[in-house]
Amino acid sequence: MSTSTSRSELTLTDTDRQLIVATQSGLPLVPDPWGELARQLGITADEVLERFQRMQQAGVIRRVAAVPDHYKLGYRFNGMTVWDIRDDAIVAMGERVGELPFVSHCYQRPRHLPYWSYNLFAMVHGTSREEVEEKAGRIREQLGDTCRGQTILYSSAILKKTGLRLAKQKDTP
């Protein structure tokens, strides 16, 4: 599944951006979160909700959700499996790997020879190194002779994790 889909165009207004800034550290944990934001911005709760619905529909917001520290959930082994795939096969292989249920992200990215020869990235999480390796083996089975090299990069520490930040001010046309 390639997601270069054409989504409905959405131009963010100043109010949308204020809502993004107001919620980038989190949604208010109160029974009426939209009402709480509405008070902060001086608009109605219904308008806040409608704007969130529009932004989610347009893909500006993927979803309003809990982001776990996967280490603390027991997913200690976060393996970035990377593959050197023949250029003529990258789309077919990317789509095939992306469909595997245990792959959370799958992207094509550029090589940086001689330091980096891998052009397909598939993120795999597991509770043990063996589990990640077993999953990588299942990816390998999909690739046949289109794959010229592979490795798995394990993360050994989270150095920073803040999520995306928008500056408070921006000129909007």
Add this chain to the structure above:
Amino acid sequence: MSMTAETGKAVDFTDTEKAIINRLQHGLPLTRYPYRDVAEELGITENALLDYLQALLASGILTRFGPMFHAGEMGGGLTLAAMRIPEREFDAVAHTVNQFPEVAHNYRREHNLNMWFVLATETPEGIADTIHRIEASTGYPVYNMPKEQEFHVHLHFPV
């Protein structure tokens, strides 16, 4: 089964905690009273749900609860970048890199390229500028690896 990263010892989540963690990774419904609706779905009170959420955030089991923005769709720049940092300088360089507000996530990984971070900027042009500034302040090259194609994104960690 769940374990802590530090000790590998099992963490015991209650069934309610598990249900909340699993349910809320899929996303809050965008309804007028979303917490009440989710609480009802899980068979708990709205207050209990909000209390559990507070506690899960306070203990760091959840790093965040809120909208997950798609930087590309907001008209900004987004990329993955990597660096090769000698071991003895790793901590100092990590500190320098983390100071940049454009650095959203930064992971140490076991490879020659041992530092991997996500850059998010207000404009697409901001990526190149930020990379230059990181290179200037650390003295090491940054390898830019923007996504050329996205095949799948679905992050979900069942507990």
